Amino acid sequence: MTQTPHISVQNLNVHIGNQHILKDISINIPDKKVISIIGPSGCGKTTLLKSFNRLLDNTPDVKITGKVLVDGDNIYDPNIEVTHIRKKMGLLSQRPYPLPMSIYDNVAYGPRIHGIRKKSELDQLVEEQLKATGLWNEVKDRLNASATRLSIGQQQRLCLARGLAVGPEIILGDESTSALDPVSTSIIEDLFISLKEKYTIVLVTHILRQARRVSDYIIFVYMGKIIEFGPTEEVLLNPKQELTQEYVKGYIS
Amino acid sequence: MRRRKIEELFFKLLMVLATIIVSGSFFLIVGTIFFKGVPYMNLDMITKTPGGGFYIGKEGGILNAIIGSFYVAGGATVLGLLISIPVAIFINMYMDGKTFLVGTLRMAFDVLFGIPSIVYGAFGFLIMIYFGIRASLLGGIIAVTLLVIPILVRTLDEVIRTVPLELRDATLSLGSTRWEMAKVVLRQIRPGIFTAILLSFGRAIGDVASVLFTAGFSDNIPTSLHEPAATLPLAIFFQLSSPVEEVQGRGYASALILTIIVLIITVLSEILIKKLSKHKL
Numbered sequence: 001m002t003q004t005p006h007i008s009v010q011n012l013n014v015h016i017g018n019q020h021i022l023k024d025i026s027i028n029i030p031d032k033k034v035i036s037i038i039g040p041s042g043c044g045k046t047t048l049l050k051s052f053n054r055l056l057d058n059t060p061d062v063k064i065t066g067k068v069l070v071d072g073d074n075i076y077d078p079n080i081e082v083t084h085i086r087k088k089m090g091l092l093s094q095r096p097y098p099l100p101m102s103i104y105d106n107v108a109y110g111p112r113i114h115g116i117r118k119k120s121e122l123d124q125l126v127e128e129q130l131k132a133t134g135l136w137n138e139v140k141d142r143l144n145a146s147a148t149r150l151s152i153g154q155q156q157r158l159c160l161a162r163g164l165a166v167g168p169e170i171i172l173g174d175e176s177t178s179a180l181d182p183v184s185t186s187i188i189e190d191l192f193i194s195l196k197e198k199y200t201i202v203l204v205t206h207i208l209r210q211a212r213r214v215s216d217y218i219i220f221v222y223m224g225k226i227i228e229f230g231p232t233e234e235v236l237l238n239p240k241q242e243l244t245q246e247y248v249k250g251y252i253s
Numbered sequence: 254m255r256r257r258k259i260e261e262l263f264f265k266l267l268m269v270l271a272t273i274i275v276s277g278s279f280f281l282i283v284g285t286i287f288f289k290g291v292p293y294m295n296l297d298m299i300t301k302t303p304g305g306g307f308y309i310g311k312e313g314g315i316l317n318a319i320i321g322s323f324y325v326a327g328g329a330t331v332l333g334l335l336i337s338i339p340v341a342i343f344i345n346m347y348m349d350g351k352t353f354l355v356g357t358l359r360m361a362f363d364v365l366f367g368i369p370s371i372v373y374g375a376f377g378f379l380i381m382i383y384f385g386i387r388a389s390l391l392g393g394i395i396a397v398t399l400l401v402i403p404i405l406v407r408t409l410d411e412v413i414r415t416v417p418l419e420l421r422d423a424t425l426s427l428g429s430t431r432w433e434m435a436k437v438v439l440r441q442i443r444p445g446i447f448t449a450i451l452l453s454f455g456r457a458i459g460d461v462a463s464v465l466f467t468a469g470f471s472d473n474i475p476t477s478l479h480e481p482a483a484t485l486p487l488a489i490f491f492q493l494s495s496p497v498e499e500v501q502g503r504g505y506a507s508a509l510i511l512t513i514i515v516l517i518i519t520v521l522s523e524i525l526i527k528k529l530s531k532h533k534l
Contacts, residue, residue, distance in 0.1 A: 053426060055422050055425060055426065057349075058349045058350075058421075058422075058425075059349075059350070060349060060350040060352050061350060061352075062350070083428045083429065083430060084428070086425060086426055086427070086428045087427070087428030089426065090426065090427075091422065091423065091426035093419050093422065093423060094419075095419065097417060097419045097420045097422075097423045098532075099420070099423070099424065099437055099440075100437065100440045100441040100443075100532030101440065101532065109427065109437075110427040110428065113427065113428065113429050113430075113433050114428060146531045146532050147532070148531070148532050148533060159423065162423075162427065163426065163427065166427050166428055172426075
């Protein structure tokens, strides 16, 4: 981890109402790797993930202090344009939420709002991203069909293509395979592994086997604190902290 | 064991009875206006305005009221939508975190929803006096707009709240602005917008009290916003209060026409809603 970090979190504290959700988080997330955030439910994994693209801002009664630097810029700087931050990151949520439009328009939506209007350019982008997510051959004859007609696994890949089409640097996955069948899950996992050549990928997962299959590094979060952070094998097979050990062995969940 | 069976039977009977009363009264109402109205129904009723002796039982029809009602209800619904959609978007998508304020606003809309339409009529009348508008199509549209705004806001608000927050997050994550996100949400709720339009139009076309002293009444079809306009509910009211049997019968025929209009709108919007629901999540 000698390279410059892609995301650098410094003393991040998050309060929602009178609950202290994230406690003094500091972490450096390396560039172009897959990082899994693991931990029991309610520990703050998703909150941590959503603090990276400032979706957390929309939560009622939220108070955020500290810094999150992406490429060296603090995304909580009041002068920063929040749409630019979000454009840098694609989010893949627990369930696919296709936009209420056609398959083509779903992928073209992002590029369109960011100013790409030329049909030929959009066509090319759509094809490129649908190929990147392995959907092209399945949908190329029905690009104008409603996206909600696709199977749930296909929808999730479409959502990934939609996110990639705006040209992000980082992919955030929030238990992105939890609604999917095993075959679709493994397709998505393989995609993550192949996409890390170009993107930094941060995943929230509660499936340890998945974390082991796809990630290079693991962050273990417990009760709002980072307990351990290190290479996957090390954290899962040879954890330094007692809490991590107990979690990995299944004593706490 | 016996006691449980009797209890089951008793409550089931109660439910069946209640269902019969509700559906029975529906058929009774429709049946009454149907049988009383049909003998007086003819093509003239829907194609002609009242002739000289219409109110003593001679020639003419209620085309003036049919057109007038469409103008008033249509105008009010369009005007109401122009005001309600921004309100619904604003309280749902621009006021994150201001839970108390949003709650207060929602309660205010609930109160407005419960206000009797005669009060809107009276309020509309005051506005008209203030601006020097006489009883006219415009006055009617203003009063009925006031009446339908709470219906529209409440319905739209509820429909927007059925859209999963994750869809908004998904749009924002692509770097959209709030307004771009709102447009996506509006696309998602298109069927719901039609439901709101239907509810509002149905209420607007059938309401008497709000148009009573705002729209006026005229035997002519209004040609401008400043002319008085007849409406179906008022036409029904005037005809039913007539001592002439022929005119009373036409009152029922008018009620039948109003019911059929509402029925057609309901069926049409059902079809439209089905068509628009293709992106259902």
